[in-house]
Amino acid sequence: MTDIWTGSEQLPFYGFIVRALFVYLYIFLMVKVIGQRSMANIDPLDFIFGVVIGDVVGETVSSGDEELTGPFAGAAMIAFLHWLLSFASLKLPRFRRVIEDEPFIIIENGQILNDMLKKTNMTIEQLLMELRQNDASNLNEIDYAILEPNGQVSVIKKSPFNAATGYDIGLNPQNEGYPHVIIADGKLISANMEKIMNRKQLENGLIDHGYNRIEDVFLMTVNDKGEWYLSPRLRV
Numbered sequence: 001m002t003d004i005w006t007g008s009e010q011l012p013f014y015g016f017i018v019r020a021l022f023v024y025l026y027i028f029l030m031v032k033v034i035g036q037r038s039m040a041n042i043d044p045l046d047f048i049f050g051v052v053i054g055d056v057v058g059e060t061v062s063s064g065d066e067e068l069t070g071p072f073a074g075a076a077m078i079a080f081l082h083w084l085l086s087f088a089s090l091k092l093p094r095f096r097r098v099i100e101d102e103p104f105i106i107i108e109n110g111q112i113l114n115d116m117l118k119k120t121n122m123t124i125e126q127l128l129m130e131l132r133q134n135d136a137s138n139l140n141e142i143d144y145a146i147l148e149p150n151g152q153v154s155v156i157k158k159s160p161f162n163a164a165t166g167y168d169i170g171l172n173p174q175n176e177g178y179p180h181v182i183i184a185d186g187k188l189i190s191a192n193m194e195k196i197m198n199r200k201q202l203e204n205g206l207i208d209h210g211y212n213r214i215e216d217v218f219l220m221t222v223n224d225k226g227e228w229y230l231s232p233r234l235r236v
Contacts, residue, residue: 017077052078100149107145110158120147131155177224186215186233196222206230 089096106116106127117127127145128137130153136142141161146154166173180192182202193202202214209230211217218233 017073021077021081103149104147105144106147107142110142174225179221179223181221183214183217183220185218188214
């Protein structure tokens with residue numbers, strides 16, 4: 001058993017599996033300790049999986065004298081453990097809280113919760129930066145701010161400061177729907193075009209928008225309302 005911890009040139013097959021398990025659990029604990037702010041947009045499990053897999057199999061790429069059986073077994077163990085934890089967090093809500101960080105309210109009813117800032121290792125400067133990136137630089141407009149499990153901050157503004165929608169002013173606007181890409185980099189995507197129009201309609205529409213050829217268009221999209229977007233193709 002000590003060879004598994006200290007290492008050995010004659011490490012048995014199962015030793016690589018146990019060592020991979022140790023490394024995975026160690027990095028998992030480190031990620032939980034340093035908190036979600038350090039992960040930014042990276043899911044903690046995916047981060048651990050990428051780091052450990054890279055370490056386990058990376059040496060076999062740079063060193064040609066190592067047998068592949070042990071590292072491959074360790075990588076398979078890591079992949080299985082990653083899948084098992086992801087599956088368990090999906091099926092077991094209580095276990096999910098162990099794997100995934102919960103959201104933290106850092107501004108409540110317009111008041112900054114300084115104890116939560118300390119708990120999440122966030123400085124005032126970092127909070128203000130996140131608020132500016134959410135177009136919420138005026139603190140008087142903010143009702144709630146939440147540090148999400150992915151490390152991002154979500155902002156809920158007070159009702160009077162939310163942008164007015166069509167419904168707020170008595171309108172009933174039609175949904176724009178999904179923008180279908182018709183032309184990309186000067187090339188026609190026929191399958192998308194045929195869902196909306198025929199070739200003649202496309203050519204006439206391009207002329208109406210000031211384009212004589214499909215090749216002159218870098219990007220063209222049409223949404224479900226029939227609105228066109230065109231960007232010219234700039235030739236160097």
